Amino acid sequence: MGLQIKVEGVAELGQGETRTFSYPSKYGDLQGFVILWNGEFHAYENKCRHWPIPLDFGDGEFYYAKYERIVCKTHGAEYDPATGICDAGPCRGEALMRFPLILQGQDAIVTVPDPIL
16 A cells, blocks of 8 residues: 655646655665656655665755756766656666655645555
8 A cells, every 4th residue: 555645845846846755664764756847746766776875965956957857966877757767877777666646735645665564
């Protein structure tokens, strides 16, 4: 089923802007983010597919406008914001873990894996 996490104020985001959130796991708290891309919201785990490290440097900055891509700041892997698929860099063809979301007013309700699984 999963755990539902409320991410507040996503309706305020502009193209390529993100909002981070934390969620519990059996290994401790993890992070994810919501991005607005071409009028649609997408939610992903904040973990590169090349190495299991955060995509950002803790600053919540994931999107690189010049390339219109989500970019891992450590190794430069580039991900399509709409699909999460890496199309340039060391993990080409792999995809970010995607979370389902629904909009509820100004907020997003993101479903993440159940922390006991």
